[in-house]
Amino acid sequence: MSSSRPTNSSSSRHSARIIAQTTVDAKLHADFEETGSSFDYSSSVRVTNSVGLDVPPRTNKVTTAYLHQIQKGKLIQPFGCLLALDEKTLKVIAYSENAPEMLTMVSHAVPSVGDHPVLGIGTDVRTIFTGPSASALQKALGFGEVSLLNPILVHCKTSGKPFYAIVHRVTGSLIVDFEPVKPYEVPMTAAGALQSYKLAAKAITRLQSLPSGSMERLCDTMVQEVFELTGYDRVMAYKFHDDDHGEVVSEITKPGLEPYLGLHYPATDIPQASRFLFMKNKVRMIVDCRAKHVKVLQDEKLQFDLTFCGSTLRAPHSCHVQYMENMDSIASLVMAVVVNEGDDEGDSPDSAQPQKRKRLWGLVVCHNTTPRFVPFPLRYACEFLAQV
Secondary structure (H helix, E strand, C coil), X not given: CCCCCCCHHHHHHHHHHXXXXXXXXXXXXXXXXXXXXXXCHHHHHHHHHHHCXXXXXXXXXXXXXXXHHHHHCCEECCCCEEEEEECCCCEEEEEECCHHHHHHCCCCCCCCCCCCCCCCCCCEHHHCECHHHHHHHHHHHXXXXXXXXXXXXXXXXXXXXXXXEEEEEECCEEEEEEEECCCCCCCCCCCHHHHHHHHCHHHHHHHHCCCCCCHHHHHHHHHHHHHHHHCCCEEEEEEECCCCCEEEEEEEECCCCCCCCCCEECHHHCCHHHHHHHHHCCEEEECCCCCCCEEEEECCCCCCCCCCCCCCCECCCHHHHHHHHHCCCCEXXXXXXXXXXXXXXXXXXXXXXXXCCEEEEEEEEEEECCCCCCCHHHHHHHHHHHCC
């Protein structure tokens, strides 16, 4: 059987198409920013497509500004808070405006011992949490692959409230998302990845027991498992075709919702920049698209802009918020389905190839008509499912 591994020429064509599509995405985004609520997405897509993707961009400024906004945006969702730390000193170099209230608010139920910690630029993060939590956090932050330890359970010194700390590295810095542990949750204290795997173990076993060669059956089973694990109103498997447009190939919904199964959507519905981020951060949750975003304040002395595109709290862009509302979706959970090139074509592994190229096959998309929060361990469990 001939290998479906892309040739240099096909890879070049693919790269050219991505660049061209990114230009289209940027143009649509710029048009939205200019027109706001009066923006007509459908007609804009039709006009753009009639021009074609082979037309060279009139200017790179729009695309550059668009990509900068995607990568360097400093807004988060309000269901948690964010700190950026200097990796060597563990001192705060950026924080979300809601962090002082969430992490240092005094609780009358928990007696305050010693000085009340103040959170701001230059604060040592270890002073905000209880002794055991500070030690656990410091130990985890020194670990090479810190993301494997997520989430790290910590308790605030002043309130005693539990939070999941979710850490990732950027150049010279540590970005830490803090998500409150809800009262109905049983906090997980074991290594994050192991606990999350256990949550999804039965579902993973069922997926692995399916006969190979049937993507349709695999998609149907995955959609069913995610639907039962997460409780969203709608769960879909969304496949990207060769021209980058999307199709809903599997779906399950709660009663009364309009079905989307079989519908096709233009490539611009999932911008190339978003697809790139899905390859890096394979799970994305929006708790309430109508909620007011929270600003992140950065140390003015820093010589560079921090990037928060890897944050679990990253705020959705206004264009996407309108898109969700148009679909009567207030909350969403999206998981990337990443495969080796050619895996869904039935090809045998190529032993001469040391590492196959990864590609974004599609997405598992969950929608809810009301705000919905899924704890990090369960989201991580769903990520395991999407990689089976």
